[in-house]
Amino acid sequence: MAGIKDVAARAGVSVATVSRVLNDHSGVREETRARVLTAVSELSYRPNTLARSLRTDQTRTLGLVISDVLNPFFTELARAVEDAARSKGYSVIIGNADEQLALQDHHVRTLLDRRIDGLLVSPASGDSVALREAALLGIPMVFVDRWIEGLDVPLVRADGQPAVRDLVAHLYALGHRRLAIITGPVASTTSNERVHAFRSALREHGLPLPDAFIGQGDFQTASGRRATERFFALPEPPDAIFATDNLMALGVMEQLRTRGLRVPADVSLAAFDDIPWFLHTDPPITAIAQPTQELGHRAVAALTDLVEGRSAGSVTLSAHLIARRSCGEDERTRR
Amino acid sequence: MAGIKDVAARAGVSVATVSRVLNDHSGVREETRARVLTAVSELSYRPNTLARSLRTDQTRTLGLVISDVLNPFFTELARAVEDAARSKGYSVIIGNADEQLALQDHHVRTLLDRRIDGLLVSPASGDSVALREAALLGIPMVFVDRWIEGLDVPLVRADGQPAVRDLVAHLYALGHRRLAIITGPVASTTSNERVHAFRSALREHGLPLPDAFIGQGDFQTASGRRATERFFALPEPPDAIFATDNLMALGVMEQLRTRGLRVPADVSLAAFDDIPWFLHTDPPITAIAQPTQELGHRAVAALTDLVEGRSAGSVTLSAHLIARRSCGEDERTRR
DNA sequence: GCTGCGCATGGAAACGATTACATCGGTCAT
DNA sequence: ATGACCGATGTAATCGTTTCCATGCGCAGC
Numbered sequence: 001m002a003g004i005k006d007v008a009a010r011a012g013v014s015v016a017t018v019s020r021v022l023n024d025h026s027g028v029r030e031e032t033r034a035r036v037l038t039a040v041s042e043l044s045y046r047p048n049t050l051a052r053s054l055r056t057d058q059t060r061t062l063g064l065v066i067s068d069v070l071n072p073f074f075t076e077l078a079r080a081v082e083d084a085a086r087s088k089g090y091s092v093i094i095g096n097a098d099e100q101l102a103l104q105d106h107h108v109r110t111l112l113d114r115r116i117d118g119l120l121v122s123p124a125s126g127d128s129v130a131l132r133e134a135a136l137l138g139i140p141m142v143f144v145d146r147w148i149e150g151l152d153v154p155l156v157r158a159d160g161q162p163a164v165r166d167l168v169a170h171l172y173a174l175g176h177r178r179l180a181i182i183t184g185p186v187a188s189t190t191s192n193e194r195v196h197a198f199r200s201a202l203r204e205h206g207l208p209l210p211d212a213f214i215g216q217g218d219f220q221t222a223s224g225r226r227a228t229e230r231f232f233a234l235p236e237p238p239d240a241i242f243a244t245d246n247l248m249a250l251g252v253m254e255q256l257r258t259r260g261l262r263v264p265a266d267v268s269l270a271a272f273d274d275i276p277w278f279l280h281t282d283p284p285i286t287a288i289a290q291p292t293q294e295l296g297h298r299a300v301a302a303l304t305d306l307v308e309g310r311s312a313g314s315v316t317l318s319a320h321l322i323a324r325r326s327c328g329e330d331e332r333t334r335r
Numbered sequence: 336m337a338g339i340k341d342v343a344a345r346a347g348v349s350v351a352t353v354s355r356v357l358n359d360h361s362g363v364r365e366e367t368r369a370r371v372l373t374a375v376s377e378l379s380y381r382p383n384t385l386a387r388s389l390r391t392d393q394t395r396t397l398g399l400v401i402s403d404v405l406n407p408f409f410t411e412l413a414r415a416v417e418d419a420a421r422s423k424g425y426s427v428i429i430g431n432a433d434e435q436l437a438l439q440d441h442h443v444r445t446l447l448d449r450r451i452d453g454l455l456v457s458p459a460s461g462d463s464v465a466l467r468e469a470a471l472l473g474i475p476m477v478f479v480d481r482w483i484e485g486l487d488v489p490l491v492r493a494d495g496q497p498a499v500r501d502l503v504a505h506l507y508a509l510g511h512r513r514l515a516i517i518t519g520p521v522a523s524t525t526s527n528e529r530v531h532a533f534r535s536a537l538r539e540h541g542l543p544l545p546d547a548f549i550g551q552g553d554f555q556t557a558s559g560r561r562a563t564e565r566f567f568a569l570p571e572p573p574d575a576i577f578a579t580d581n582l583m584a585l586g587v588m589e590q591l592r593t594r595g596l597r598v599p600a601d602v603s604l605a606a607f608d609d610i611p612w613f614l615h616t617d618p619p620i621t622a623i624a625q626p627t628q629e630l631g632h633r634a635v636a637a638l639t640d641l642v643e644g645r646s647a648g649s650v651t652l653s654a655h656l657i658a659r660r661s662c663g664e665d666e667r668t669r670r
Numbered sequence: 671g672c673t674g675c676g677c678a679t680g681g682a683a684a685c686g687a688t689t690a691c692a693t694c695g696g697t698c699a700t
Numbered sequence: 701a702t703g704a705c706c707g708a709t710g711t712a713a714t715c716g717t718t719t720c721c722a723t724g725c726g727c728a729g730c
């Protein structure tokens with residue numbers, strides 16, 4: 001593969017000059033520039049980014065560590081992030097943590113080894129040594145959707161609490177009184193927020209939230225199945241289940257199906273995060289939708305601000321309830 | 336950030352020695368090695384991969400260019416690829432082409448600029464200059480799922496033809512005679528294969544495939560909606576629709592819903608590629624499932640063979656029909 | 671006719687690793 | 701005792717860029 005020297009030789013100039021036209025620095029005669037450019041295209045020369053980055057100490061690359069590629073919410077987020085980054089002249093390297101702390105830290109380290117300019121992360125729950133180190137090192141970093149308490153890192157997310165309150169009101173209005181929730185991993189910030197909002201909304205309606213109605217999940221499909229199984233082993237099972245992410249909602253449906261239970265006749269179901277398929281499930285599923293695209297865009301904006309030496313603050317957007325038939329019929333969902 | 340020199344200084348040895356222990360070359364006294372190692376961990380030194388790659392001319396990184404991250408088939412594939420690669424000591428950088436030739440070529444070039452060791456690609460349809468150049472340059476390269484005619488590149492895929500034939504037989508047995516198909520982009524190899532298998536299976540049953548029953552799609556949701564709209568503008572619409580990928584099947588369902596049509600009462604539906612949600616849609620959707628995990632693993636195996644100087648051949652796995660209720664009831668789907 | 675300046679360009683030192691080759695004791699065979 | 705050899709380590713070139721500084725040249729000001 002041709003190098004800058006070959007180009008220089010062919011154009012009859014020095015490598016310095018070639019470099020100058022490539023990075024369009026001023027002070028190159030128009031005619032020289034043209035000669036270089038034709039040499040470049042004749043040799044179909046492409047600069048070696050490794051060498052360039054080594055020298056300039058910047059890669060124009062952002063790292064994105066997401067919790068689970070198989071979760072449509074995160075793939076949509078990743079997509080938005082990539083779009084935004086590309087339009088700002090950055091590329092993105094994605095690491096999939098699969099909800100595992102160890103895998104997440106592996107990716108964080110790999111990304112830092114690659115000398116990415118900045119890190120966008122939706123951290124798995126738990127104490128991440130790698131992320132703490134990165135923050136201490138002053139790596140430009142932004143959290144998106146999830147965060148880690150005690151780290152001074154800007155956060156871009158949607159506040160789901162009002163929407164959760166709406167959801168509880170909706171369920172209450174439809175006559176449900178035995179509401180259960182399936183949580184994410186214990187230390188998950190988003191899950192905790194959702195549980196907290198759920199509990200306090202319940203209290204407002206004078207409803208209890210017994211421990212048995214708190215299903216411990218981990219944001220993955222299988223845990224939705226397990227939690228559901230446990231709910232229905234109870235003498236008095238819940239009459240509505242709120243899954244704090246879409247994959248666990250899938251697990252709930254799978255388990256209900258094997259038990260032969262119907263939604264919403266036997267039990268109602270709602271999920272956090274809306275995905276296209278929720279419209280077409282049997283029945284369509286009530287969900288809380290986040291402004292995913294905008295989350296991605298804002299996160300990239302914040303991160304590039306940091307990378308380019310500007311300051312960046314946290315951003316909080318809002319989520320909203322989309323009522324469908326999975327919680328029963330009312331004037332909003334009947335048609 | 337600490338460099339190899341700092342480590343060398345701290346351990347009281349030369350950089351060469353440090354490098355030797357880092358890459359565990361033999362011929363370093365045990366005690367020296369220990370000293371170096373403690374220096375490494377005291378400084379929490381991490382080698383600069385850019386410098387290393389520049390020198391060694393290898394990155395231990397694979398590029399993966401997929402057609403659409405929002406398509407669950409590809410994200411599952413990406414996941415499998417990453418797993419397989421990681422277990423072989425490679426990392427992977429994903430580029431999302433979004434079914435656009437230009438974007439695909441952009442990613443191919445970006446990846447080559449990063450000096451990835453090998454390229455795994457599921458090419459968008461059409462003539463890709465970047466891919467042709469890469470192949471000519473002798474970049475280790477493997478196609479997965481889709482391919483480009485006339486390029487001598489190993490291909491890992493599933494042959495869907497027998498399964499398509501099974502699907503047609505299934506539809507025929509259920510009494511359907513007016514079968515329509517929604518294709519991918521015109522030049523798409525997989526789509527063409529599916530259409531061809533569909534057409535020839537139809538012929539075996541003495542059924543025609545009028546042009547009006549071939550909906551031109553592009554593997555994206557919206558095109559499924561459009562094709563469906565056109566089908567139902569026909570004086571005699573089809574009584575069964577086969578979408579050649581899962582996103583277009585989603586589009587079909589969306590359109591049917593706005594038209595108030597029922598599946599399978601008004602029209603049957605089947606899709607290529609099975610995804611978890613197909614079990615829970617209303618009704619569950621008949622689909623042709625590919626061995627996605629294995630495709631990913633085999634593709635990585637083939638690519639690493641190439642990268643490491645071994646030879647690699649093409650692999651063809653098989654897909655199979657999973658009959659559900661979206662095509663009507665028979666003894667297999669009733670319960 | 672100098673001096674000084676700006677413009678276009680070239681030479682060479684980085685960046686942080688790997689690695690071919692040199693060096694330097696020490697051991698062993700002759 | 702001498703030289704060959706070996707094992708452990710160091711020196712320095714190299715990968716392909718960017719960029720600081722030097723250079724040469726033409727021209728304006730005196």
